Amino acid sequence: xxxxxxxxxxxxxxxxxxxxxxxxxxxxxxxxxxxxxxxxxxxxxxxxxxxxxxxxxxxxxxxxxxxxxxxxxxxxxxxxxxxxxxxxxxxxxxxxxxxxxxxxxxxxxxxxxxxxxxxxxxxxxxxxxxxxxxxxxxxxxxxxxxxxxxxxxxxxxxxxxxxxxxxxxxxxxxx
Numbered sequence: 718x719x720x721x722x723x724x725x726x727x728x729x730x731x732x733x734x735x736x737x738x739x740x741x742x743x744x745x746x747x748x749x750x751x752x753x754x755x756x757x758x759x760x761x762x763x764x765x766x767x768x769x770x771x772x773x774x775x776x777x778x779x780x781x782x783x784x785x786x787x788x789x790x791x792x793x794x795x796x797x798x799x800x801x802x803x804x805x806x807x808x809x810x811x812x813x814x815x816x817x818x819x820x821x822x823x824x825x826x827x828x829x830x831x832x833x834x835x836x837x838x839x840x841x842x843x844x845x846x847x848x849x850x851x852x853x854x855x856x857x858x859x860x861x862x863x864x865x866x867x868x869x870x871x872x873x874x875x876x877x878x879x880x881x882x883x884x885x886x887x888x889x890x891x892x
Contacts, residue, residue, distance in 0.1 A: 769831040770888030774798060774843045781817030783848070787882065792849035797884070798892075799844075801837045805864045809833045814842070816882075822848075823861070824884040833889055846886040853879045 777798040778786070787793055799814035802821060809832035813821040824844055826832065833842075853861075855878055862872045 766891040768833050768889040768891075769826060769886065770845070772796065772843065772845045772888035772890050774890060774892065777843045777845075779817070780814065780822070784817055787848060792847055794847050796843065796845040797848075799842060801833075801840055801842050803865055804833060804835050804837045805861075806835055806866045807864045809835045809837070811861070811864070812837060812842070820881075822882050822884055824886050824889075826889070827885055827887045831889075833891075837891065841892040843890040843892065844884065844886040845888050846884060848882055848884045850880065851883050853881060853883070 774796075777796045780797060780799050783793075783795060783797055786795065797814075801812045802815050803813040805811045810829065811823055811825045812833055813823050816822055827846060855875055858875045858879055859872050862875060
């Protein structure tokens with residue numbers, strides 16, 4: 718009797734191990750492979766001017782052209798060229814650029830997938846992705862101010878949410 722239970726257990730184990738694996742949907746392998754190959758090639762050449770998706774400056778518009786294109790829209794896929802004015806001093810997880818109207822626009826990085834150098838302020842950058850209007854909470858504004866190295870007094874003075882244009886970049890190029 719013990720032998721039959723043992724044989725059933727062994728047969729069950731063997732049968733369960735021989736089941737074909739479930740198929741999992743693959744990501745677009747060609748796209749990922751191209752990106753990896755290009756990144757490896759650039760790294761071999763010592764290129765540290767690209768962050769995130771590989772982009773070039775072809776077709777990039779200035780911030781004044783951008784504001785005209787954004788007029789009456791809630792969002793816009795675009796490539797912009799501007800000068801970085803401020804960068805997160807903790808990780809480089811966001812940067813700001815000045816718009817033609819003298820205001821600043823925060824650029825964050827898609828899926829928190831890459832960071833830029835913390836000493837980027839004053840350098841010309843090109844970035845591609847999606848610009849959109851959003852209301853930034855007081856909590857987020859205080860967090861950004863802290864990351865930007867603002868004083869306790871400046872952080873405490875933030876009491877109202879802010880509506881602004883934010884940019885979610887999938888790639889950044891430093892010129």
